[in-house]
Amino acid sequence: MADASIAASPSAVPWRSESAAGLFRRVVILAVLAAIWEGYATWLANPLLLPSLSATLRAAFEGFASGELGDRTLTTLSVLARGYVLGVAGACVLTVLAVSNRWGLELLNTLTAMFNPLPAVALLPIALLWFGLGTPSLIFVIVHSVLWPVSLSGLSGFRSVPPTLRMAGRNLGLTGLGFVIQILVPAAFPAILAGLKIGWAFAWRTLIAAELVFGVSSRSGGLGWYIYVNRNQLETANVFAGLLVVIVIGLIVEGLLFRTIASRTVERWGQQH
Amino acid sequence: MLASIHEARLPGAPVLTVDGVTLRYDSARGPVVAVDNVSLSVTRGERLALVGPSGCGKSSLLRAVGGFLKPSAGRIALEGGVAITAPSPDRMMVFQEFDQLLPWRTVAGNVRFALRVARGLPRRAADEKARDWIARVGLAAFADAFPHTLSGGMKQRVAIARAFAIQPTILLMDEPFAALDAMTRRQMQDELLALCEATRATVIFVTHDIDEAIRISTRVLAMTPHPGRIAGEFATGDAAPSALEQEIRHVVQHGRVRENANEAAYG
Secondary structure: OHHHHHHHHHHOHHHHHHHHHHHHHHHHHHHHHHHHHHHHHHHHOOOOOOOOHHHHHHHHHHHHHHOHHHHHHHHHHHHHHHHHHHHHHHHHHHHHHHHHOHHHHHHHHHHHHHHOOOOHHHHHHHHHHHHOOOHHHHHHHHHHHHHHHHHHHHHHHHHOOOHHHHHHHHHOOOOHHHHHHHHHHHHHHHHHHHHHHHHHHHHHHHHHHHHHHHHHHOOOOOHHHHHHHHHHOOOHHHHHHHHHHHHHHHHHHHHHHHHHHHHHOOOOOOOOO | OHHHHHHHHOOOOEEEEEEEEEEEEEEOOEEEEEEEEEEEEEEOOOEEEEEOOOOOOHHHHHHHHHOOOOOOEEEEEEOOOOEOOOOOOOEEEEOOOHHHOOOOOOHHHHHHHHHHHHHOOOHHHHHHHHHHHHHHOOOHHHOOOOHHHOOHHHHHHHHHHHHHHOOOOEEEEEOOOOOOOHHHHHHHHHHHHHHHHHHOOOEEEEEOOHHHHHHHOOEEEEEEOOOEEEEEEEEOOOOOHHHHHHHHHHHHHHOOOOOOOOHHHOO
16 A cells, blocks of 8 residues: 555654754754853853853762762752652642542632642742741642642643544443543543643742752752852852752753653654644 | 344344434534434344435434434334443444544554453453454554554554454444545445455444445435434345435435335335
8 A cells, every 4th residue: 555655654764863863963052052161161260150161060070979969969859759749649639520520620720720820939938837947848839830730731631532532432331440541541641741741840940949948947958958058158169060960850851751751652652742 | 031032133133223213412502403203223234324414413323323322312222122321342333533543552452452441352362353353454564553653544444443353233334434535435445345244244334425325335324404314215235326326315405205216226
């Protein structure tokens, strides 16, 4: 069949080389940016304002070697993981309620209309009042920043499952939980994944910002606190090292974790948005 | 009860009876009667075509038979008199839309999944049967491809393979070729006909294409819209296709059989 070979070809070969070319361009852009940074900082010769890339890398290396930067990073990631998991779990509950019941739908619509536009950092004063200084307050604002976007995209994912696909599933005799898990969740997965990605980005930003605000009196602070303390001590290279870690973790999660999940799922299925 | 089972197994006994079914739904402009007091029956091995213009209720009627719509009045029963209450793999539906396949499963995966869920086959047996049916619709080379890489015609072939693999009591086809180009449609009609004859499948085939209805079915019911009613019945065996097509076209357009109609054209 002539149409068959034409239709089937785009999935196989060109995709890989396209992504390899994209990676190459990205590496070149990063190298150019690094060279500009190094060159400008050397010319400026004011490490208090702008340490060079090499000084920043040295500070990062020393920070990790002494164990401090590693500890700070782990603290931040552990708080983030707890808040993220809680937020996603809450989003699952809200989405299930909204999909299965009209009251649940109205509840989710009302809550997201109220809270989604509210910046998580704006809730910090209340969090401090309720939970005091420390991890619970941080988790509270992370849950807030994850819950609404993830619920919203989950809901839109479930609602956009094509009616034909639903009927095809029910035709096989699937009902109840089996129908949800075998048909609805995978069909809504592209939107769910997009929501998880947005939720992650919100949570990461919120956490670093919240740690900066809290930093002053928290005993075991995270990366935000590391940045704050080093700025007070005018250790600008350490501040940049902390920022670099924030950026690198963001790149790893976004570019590696979510990219890998997407390329193994929604891209193979031809479902990416 | 015993008597009715024996009766149902007699050759020529209906596998499906639609008795006085009316389908009503609420639209923005008030209640609409999609199907009005329709009765029909389907015997084993028969291929019944429901043909008519859009709005004649043929698809709604098929969905009611599938168990996706509840009749507002009347009764749809399987052999033995069991009323239809929900969709079941014994009434497998092939839809017009290409998105009836699960995009996250391969071609073989789609058929295998259906066999495992609907028939409870173990993985290996399901896989063998799935690949066998995929080969029968000419897609052996694409068994491990994902649906989005296939053309529309190929997707419909997978849906047909999936439906046949389940071996339903009755196959329901809702304009499966309507979204295909003319050349592919013609080829798919021939392939479907060959599959039906080889498996002696019982089929209800919904279409707005009279020519297609005549080619595929053994009996045609012509329907007219507003509200959906059966206006004429035709056996496709003996009459010349072109004469029969004219007769059916007349019924579909005017709602009644032509007055000087040739007796041989309908059974």
